[in-house]
Amino acid sequence: MKKFLILLAITSFFSCGGLKDVSKLKEKDVVLSVHKGPCGGKCSVYNIDIYKNRYAVYEGIANVEKYGIYAVKLSKEQMNELTSVFDANDFFGFDDNYPIESPDFPVITLKYNKENRSKTVTGSIHRPQKVLDLQYALENLAKLPNLKLIKANAPTTVEGQPQANEVSQIIDNEIIVQLQPNISMRSWMEKYAKFQVRVTNKIQATPPKWVIYFNKNLVDADGFLKILQNDKEVKNAEFNKKITHR
Structure with missing residues (x-):
């Protein structure tokens, strides 16, 4: 591979002959x-x-x-x-x-x-x-x-930084996670099953980035983010954000 x-x-x-x-x-x-x-x-x-x-x-x-x-x-x-x-x-x-x-x-x-x-x-x-x-x-x-x-096609629903007419709002029960190479998402989530962690979306294929949901009634949101950021199997972790137009 x-x-x-x-x-x-x-x-x-x-090819030398160009495209058909x-x-x-x-x-x-x-x-x-x-x-x-x-x-x-x-x-x-x-x-x-x-x-x-x-x-x-x-x-x-x-x-x-x-x-x-x-x-x-x-x-x-x-x-x-x-x-x-x-x-x-x-x-x-x-x-x-x-x-x-x-x-x-x-x-x-x-x-x-x-x-x-x-x-x-x-x-x-x-x-x-x-x-x-x-x-x-x-x-x-x-x-x-x-x-x-x-x-050419016009861009549709582009991810990125908020534009001048957009506002970002933290979603405090969703975290974007990138795991270390060769770590299985399914196995990794088992460590945090008590917080009802589940995947809601995969937003990037390579390297894989996932949006995970957790029950913030079972754990403090900021505290859980710090736990993930200190997890050796996690490369990056940050709160998900919602982008809205003014």
């Missing part, structure tokens, strides 16, 4: 894809599809760095690298569906079509780490500086 990520970072993805009209690409020709839907908060919403002709098409819909439709063509080696990662992680061996514990969680779908086999894996926050890693590998395509803009 690391080798693949390095390859993405250092290699140009443009991506509107003519057919769904039946998709080899790999990841589609991420909306959630109850400000989750990123996007689609990434990679076709038999090695064209990769990214569509940024909401809460993303790049809005609109972008495309790039992969070399044969790069295409093989991607499919090899899915094969090495036995994508066809995963369950078709993983539980989505809340209607507020985003629905995330990964698909792999190989010869006469087709596999779709659907879930949300709680999926095997290997499935998450495959999602992140495809997401890295959206970060390439060589993507070519095909069609």
